[in-house]
Amino acid sequence: MSSVIEWERIWQSRTGKTSQISSPEYWCKRAEDYNDYIRTSNFDHGYKIKELLMSEGLLAAEMDVLDIAAGPGSITIPFAEVTRKVTVVEPAVEMCKHLEINAEEHGLKNIEVVNKRWQDVDDSQVQGIYDLCICSQALWQFPDIVRQIERIDRASRGYCCIAIGAGKDSESDQMSRMLGIDTWSSDLFLCFFNILCQQNILANVRMIDAVMKRSVKSAISMWELNLSKYQEPTAEQRDLIRGHVMSNSKEGFYEKVSKLAVVWWPSRGGA
Amino acid sequence: MTAIETGIDWEQIWAEDYEQYRQTMRPDSDDQVYWSQRAEDFSSSRRSNDYEYGRQVLASLWNRVLTPESVVMDVGAGPGTFVIPFARKVKRIDAVEPASGMVDKIKENAGREGISNYGIINSTWQDVDIASISGRYDLVISSLVLWVFKDVWPQLRRMEQASRGYCCVVSGVGGKGDHGETLWRQINPENGNVWHFAQQYPLIYNLLYSKGRLPNVSIVNYASERSVEDKVRHIKLCFERRIHVTHDMEKMIREYFAAKSKNDMIEESGQAAVIWWRSPDAENETR
Numbered sequence: 001m002s003s004v005i006e007w008e009r010i011w012q013s014r015t016g017k018t019s020q021i022s023s024p025e026y027w028c029k030r031a032e033d034y035n036d037y038i039r040t041s042n043f044d045h046g047y048k049i050k051e052l053l054m055s056e057g058l059l060a061a062e063m064d065v066l067d068i069a070a071g072p073g074s075i076t077i078p079f080a081e082v083t084r085k086v087t088v089v090e091p092a093v094e095m096c097k098h099l100e101i102n103a104e105e106h107g108l109k110n111i112e113v114v115n116k117r118w119q120d121v122d123d124s125q126v127q128g129i130y131d132l133c134i135c136s137q138a139l140w141q142f143p144d145i146v147r148q149i150e151r152i153d154r155a156s157r158g159y160c161c162i163a164i165g166a167g168k169d170s171e172s173d174q175m176s177r178m179l180g181i182d183t184w185s186s187d188l189f190l191c192f193f194n195i196l197c198q199q200n201i202l203a204n205v206r207m208i209d210a211v212m213k214r215s216v217k218s219a220i221s222m223w224e225l226n227l228s229k230y231q232e233p234t235a236e237q238r239d240l241i242r243g244h245v246m247s248n249s250k251e252g253f254y255e256k257v258s259k260l261a262v263v264w265w266p267s268r269g270g271a
Numbered sequence: 272m273t274a275i276e277t278g279i280d281w282e283q284i285w286a287e288d289y290e291q292y293r294q295t296m297r298p299d300s301d302d303q304v305y306w307s308q309r310a311e312d313f314s315s316s317r318r319s320n321d322y323e324y325g326r327q328v329l330a331s332l333w334n335r336v337l338t339p340e341s342v343v344m345d346v347g348a349g350p351g352t353f354v355i356p357f358a359r360k361v362k363r364i365d366a367v368e369p370a371s372g373m374v375d376k377i378k379e380n381a382g383r384e385g386i387s388n389y390g391i392i393n394s395t396w397q398d399v400d401i402a403s404i405s406g407r408y409d410l411v412i413s414s415l416v417l418w419v420f421k422d423v424w425p426q427l428r429r430m431e432q433a434s435r436g437y438c439c440v441v442s443g444v445g446g447k448g449d450h451g452e453t454l455w456r457q458i459n460p461e462n463g464n465v466w467h468f469a470q471q472y473p474l475i476y477n478l479l480y481s482k483g484r485l486p487n488v489s490i491v492n493y494a495s496e497r498s499v500e501d502k503v504r505h506i507k508l509c510f511e512r513r514i515h516v517t518h519d520m521e522k523m524i525r526e527y528f529a530a531k532s533k534n535d536m537i538e539e540s541g542q543a544a545v546i547w548w549r550s551p552d553a554e555n556e557t558r
Binding site: 005166167168190193194197202203204205206207259261265 | 279444472473476477480483485486487488489490542544
């Protein structure tokens, strides 16, 4: 019975609309507040994933890594510190600019930035050339999930890794409902997990605590821009956002801890 | 959207799969009698490569869940699959095992290894008084046992209640193409796949997640071996739970394994999902 559930279709229906309206232009607008989040959080989940994968023997000095939808470098920066090279595929040019500044500040010269959507990368150019392909908190951008997993898998000669939010995020869900934002893309982990199983991919899973710490200004921008994907925020909604952020902030910072599932498997053509 | 919000009732799916699976068996088939009869071949398989299956599971939990100070309970311990390799490393392990044949094997295997930091509760898990062991163990683990429970969630909750730390379920993921399935299809092609429910992964994961748990998973690989005679006995007993095994069928099984053997031994390899999570009862205690 459980094997006949159409998880791929469920994924598609839950991510289709959200992914469509979250364009590179949207992420360019979000670059500043997102960069503030990553920097203020001291690249928290990136360093935690790095430690985890190193303890599993999946990251080492001679390795080449592909970071898909890298944003301002939440994964790229920690990983570039311990590997030979990290290639970044990031569609939002403003995110790339922040990433380059972050790399420079960390003294890293082993990062190559490709300003493209992952979907537009030529498979024949990247087949089996990375020891690790990683995509963190961006999988929901791909409604054609099975095809993208296959492409990620083919690009790796070693391992693939996906980081994706897990469990209920009551605070965000409540806020999204109050603003009338589609929450169907939250907690996609179980759907993803079952898709992997149906693809006969046996994956390892670790649940880690990810810290999101950002300035009040960054948090307000996040909610307002998120809402603007659906509608122009009204004055009442702006007040609601400000009130929510302020009541969840301390000393000028909005901070929350949520669960992130780190999922990895040996690529079928590689390890 | 969580599993609950998808409207999927994983407990119900489990119960339906369980019923379907049990219907492939004779009504008079008794789990404890079966496992006592299986004690010899199962013990031989689990002992092979110095308890490789148990050692691989132990390694996946070591330093994350287990330390030398840990006290462990193994639910449905079989011939000492975990008791022997775990007892070498942890403070103590208690085995819950209802089949007398398996209990004898635990004692025999422990004696052979000079292991004494273990205990045996000769009982079904359902009959263990949880109040008397509440919060006593750092890890409560169970391997390939859950399929005997139609009411799997209450039994998992009982594991959580017995734990002051973690719970772990180990589920086979080897799936298709094993010897038993191949032989069953040859002997009895019209009667479906009797191995289906024994592969509980990822059903058990979905159930745990739907109950608010966030389990971790490690995939482990292991190899084992047993003699042709033990393997024939294993498959014959397994089939006899469902059909009358004729002389000709037994001959076919024997010839099948003789052809696959090397030095009269059958080598097998498998994969298992080690699923572990923090018991919410432990979380409550530390608050």
